[in-house]
Amino acid sequence: MIVRWFKAWSLKRAAKKAVTKTAATKTLRVHLRVFFPTRYKVATMLDNARSMLKPADIEIAEQSYAKVTDGTRLQVVEFKRKSDMDEIKKRENVSDDREVVVYFVNATIDPYNGASTRGSYKPWIIVTTSTSEWTLAHEIGHVLGLDDTKDSTDRLMTAAGTHSITNRPPDLNAYEIETIKKSKLLF
Numbered sequence: 001m002i003v004r005w006f007k008a009w010s011l012k013r014a015a016k017k018a019v020t021k022t023a024a025t026k027t028l029r030v031h032l033r034v035f036f037p038t039r040y041k042v043a044t045m046l047d048n049a050r051s052m053l054k055p056a057d058i059e060i061a062e063q064s065y066a067k068v069t070d071g072t073r074l075q076v077v078e079f080k081r082k083s084d085m086d087e088i089k090k091r092e093n094v095s096d097d098r099e100v101v102v103y104f105v106n107a108t109i110d111p112y113n114g115a116s117t118r119g120s121y122k123p124w125i126i127v128t129t130s131t132s133e134w135t136l137a138h139e140i141g142h143v144l145g146l147d148d149t150k151d152s153t154d155r156l157m158t159a160a161g162t163h164s165i166t167n168r169p170p171d172l173n174a175y176e177i178e179t180i181k182k183s184k185l186l187f
């Protein structure tokens, strides 16, 4: 009797497990290119981004990591125009146009903490040394289709810069979570 009950219970459990597994954890694929030493550890910035994406059932898969130490390092300081970035991204060996390349650089002209494409294919992100530890997560938010918000400086997508976040960790609201889940960049 106990055996039969246990069998039924474990079958039920297995079924439940299978359901949660197929229930849509999606993946964002990122390639990391470090042109300039970062103020915060790349691993810390990635962990922060991962914790932000968790409520949306999105994981980050690190596809590749490279420190770039050749002469291009100096040019990177002038990353600015979208067309230049698209050109630089073209040289990357990514297997799918949905994969994001993140460039850690010294600075941009004009000066930003970060910059990124918005919800488009061939996405890229720039994170500069003037960054906060939440800049990468904020730029990933843009890449996945979110806009800046003037609502509150406790929000990840604050237009005031992630330096100004007063109540850590910052928040994504329900609408933002639903929006990023629908991103076409996810695998």
Ligand SMILES: [Zn+2]
Binding pocket: 138, 142, 147, 148, 157, 158, 159
């Ligand atoms: Zn922004």
